[in-house]
Amino acid sequence: MPCELGLAKEFFDKEIDLLSAHYPGLNWHRFQQELKDLFLRTHYRVGSDSESRAALEEFFSQVRMGVPFEYISNRAYFYRSEFYVNEDVLIPRSETESLVEIAASFLKKSIDKNKVLDLGTGSGCIAISIAMEVGRALEVTASDISDKALEVTRINYFRHQFLMPKKTSFKTIKSDRFSNLEEGFDLIATNPPYIKEKADRGLVHDQVDMHEPHLALYLKEAEYDQWFKELFDSSFKALNPDGILLMEGHENHLSNLAPLAEQSGFNHVKILPDLQGSNRFLQGIKLQR
Ligand SMILES: C[S@@+](CC[C@H](N)C(=O)[O-])C[C@H]1O[C@@H](n2cnc3c(N)ncnc32)[C@H](O)[C@@H]1O
Structure with missing residues (x-):
């Protein structure tokens, strides 16, 4: 994860204008949180370094297109629960x-x-x-x-x-x-x-x-x-x-x-x-x- 975080920070700094247009109010802390959640809890769970890099690239390409984080992680919070979306x-x-x-x-x-x-x-x-x-x-x-x-x-x-x-x-x-x-x-x-x-x-x-x-x-x-x-x-x-x-x-x-x-x-x-x-x-x- 530390290596992925370095790449993610590079991506975030480079694409900040595009990301801010897609995700108003997005900051590095939230971006990092989304990424960590994905790696820890979802289908992005990966094994080898190359799989991990591919998963990261897929995440980058989705956020470049502005896909809502809820659709990337397949979960959203509502009322007192987490829902699949x-x-x-x-x-x-x-x-x-x-x-x-x-x-x-x-x-x-x-x-x-x-x-x-x-x-x-x-x-x-x-x-x-x-x-x-x-x-x-x-x-x-x-x-x-x-x-x-x-x-x-x-x-x-x-x-x-x-x-x-x-x-x-x-x-x-x-x-x-x-x-x-x-x-x-x-x-x-x-x-x-x-x-x-x-x-x-x-x-x-x-x-x-x-x-x-x-x-x-x-x-x-x-x-x-x-x-x-x-x-x-x-x-x-x-x-x-x-x-x-x-x-x-x-x-x-x-x-x-x-x-x-x-x-x-x-x-x-x-x-x-x-x-x-x-x-x-x-x-x-x-x-x-
Ligand atoms: C604004 S969303 C609400 C979804 C969910 N209830 C919520 O609050 O997050 C409207 C929902 O109504 C459904 N819908 C649209 N037209 C409809 C219709 N004529 N009859 C029944 N459902 C319809 C859509 O497929 C969509 O799931």
Whole structure:
């Protein structure tokens, strides 16, 4: 490793401008940490000097292209756990952790509410974190339109299932929004794609645009409001009375979507901030009639 570290420092000093553009705020300490982690814990574990050098060169070529460290190491931290990730799923974001907190607090207070849907589950980080947090067995459905994303969800479920309360049930379903889903949920959590493909794209960092799945990020503006209206209509229908919808959304668009949720029948529709104070979540209740 000392020899590799010397080469890595040389590479880092030479490529600092490129690296800073790809990884804002990157410093030598973080770079070194990523490299050490790779050599210690991942598929970069190597034997001979030549294998070690080849692994280092592969790492250099990936960082030159700006591949997020989470995809290089195949792991990302979310809430209280480490998740397997690859380029088929969004890298879980820290702001989404508040969605888990709100969901878990609702479920802890309502002990008769056990049926949870995470729509657009990706890595499964929301569904799995909720299942581990609530402290009693839940019936969890994790759905996504992408088969490849669901393979990642299942890897993460297998890795975390022993940390879930006994009798927790967890199923993955391929579904375009509600096309293959049954009804009868007490809580629907969703972090759907919510960036307008053209209007908002300029605000998206190049590294995200180049490496994260567009299916997880973008919606076409012409379909945007209708896409969410259909999501709200189907969510309302799929919820049990007194069930709750919790949705992450775009800070610039959530206030336009709130009236659509009300039109679908939701009551007490609220927009909640993330930890940075930006409008980030929409909550609506399906009241008992
Ligand atoms: C923003 S990512 C969220 C992933 C994960 N839940 C998270 O919070 O990190 C959106 C997810 O929704 C999925 N998705 C996109 N369109 C969908 C649709 N029409 N129906 C269901 N899932 C969809 C994507 O494949 C992606 O996994």
